[in-house]
Amino acid sequence: MQENTGERIKEERERIGLSQMAFGEMGGVKKLAQLKYEKGERAPDTTYLSAIAKIGADVQFIVTGVRSTTALTKDEEELLNSYRAAPIALKAAALAALTAGNSASSHITVSGQGNRVAGRDFNENK
Secondary structure (H helix, E strand, C coil), rough: CCHHHHHHHHHHHHHHHHHHHHHHHCCCCCCCHHHHHHHHHCCCHHHHHHHHHCCCCCCCHHHCCCCCCCCCCCHHHHHHHHHHHHCHHHHHHHHHHHHHHCCCCCCCCCCCCEECCCCCCCCCCC
């Protein structure tokens, strides 16, 4: 098993907010097996990976180290669905709130049609 796979399993477990015992149970293994996965001493099988994917673990990230844009926790999924359904003004406000203080994201781009933000249409068709 690759050295970093265990670290990524632990990172996903912590991101989801479960103990080793709870995460292992969700994957169909005992705490000791979960510990060995996280230490990189044992490789998980596809049954385990499939089970933890159902609770929001990013299996693509665990296996490859590359984050998937489709593996979301329930709260992330709810946030994304709410964002997609929101009018542009609310999207802009949400992005501004979430990126406040983040110097890397000083420019916010919001898309949509027919909605106005601060009296200006983001999709002017001229």
